[in-house]
Amino acid sequence: MSSAAPDRRQTYHHGALRAALVDAGLALAAEGGPDRVVLREVARAAGVSHSAAYRHFADREALLAEVSRHARAELAADMRRRIDRTDDPRGRLHAVGTAYIDFALTRTGLFRTAFGAHSAVGTQADKPFDDPHRILGQVLDEAEDAGLLDPELRPGADIAAWSAVHGLAGLLLDGSLPTTRDDIDFAVERVLGLVNRGLLNREARTGPVRR
Template identity: 70%
Template sequence: MSPASGHPDRRKPYHHGALRQALLDAGIALAREGGPDRVILREAARAAGVSHSAAYRHFADREALLAEVSRHARGELAAEMRRRLNRVTHPPERLAAVGTAYIDFALTNPGLFRTAFAQHPATGGNDGAPARGEAEPFDILGQVLDQAQSAGLLDQDRRPGAEIAVWSAVHGLASLLLDGPLPATGADLDFALRQVFGLIERGLLRRPAEEP
């Protein structure tokens, strides 16, 4: 109860650091709803139940909040990729697993997927850099390709830059499925996945007939 009024105090009692997390959680929820354009610091402050000026104590501007939300979105994508990898052991299956995880995440979490690369350490400054020990989706793909090379399925001369080729193909497919014109359901989706993943495997991985 508020001593002065006798009524319950409805203000949120944020501890040190809790308001920053509350604002980040609100930004993540906004990204889920509408992608990176929806992540607005004023809206996050309103959702957290605090003033706009209070939000500025934790995020310098909208770009700072977006960078953190983007990092979180990439973390969720990376976690999904790792979950899929835990189910398979054979290198070709692991390559397909990370690709399928990427596509499925895009289709089931379009707002977060679009936000994941709205701010990135390669283009958006250090605010969007991963935390220490936190793997990026690109890193996980590189690890899978390294494993394929170690298993003798990927020639040494094909390894440099292989992440760029695979990522471009899979990200391009995800974008076409999300925004058209490719249909993203049923047999049409399965066909598109087989075509792209088959092209990746034929272009990179050594087939049995190629074995020395």
């Protein structure tokens, strides 16, 4: 008897294969991070030939860059869901941080893929709407508009906040900090509290909001 696997190749409508390849890449990234995102494996998961995948992505680098972008978009969606629960600038800044840490701890493969070597570079203004860095910048802009963030501190505030939270995520993921639920909650509150106190004033400005 032949031991060959059955032919699982599928056909896709025009434009659908690219989306299927990205979805397969995201599923592999969720399992094992960016190292799992290989064109041959992605093509196999999507049920198409290796050559078919090359019609949409010139090489693994191109595929990984696109999967990385989609992973960041999933984190951005989590952030937006949380910040939409409050109009308070302090609460929105806290929500961005907790969404980031929770994503890192619960969807680690996607997190490592989102911020690996293939994550996008550029200024906040260059980022798409569904990018975490852009969302953080918008929340900080809102805090400045409300008089909670000194305009002199706004340049680079996103870098400072992001560095602190990303650093905490890395320490937790690498096992450098205790990871019981109580320990995680304590570390998150400490780091986010320091970011909040370091950037934001105690009282909001009264009067019209700057636009």
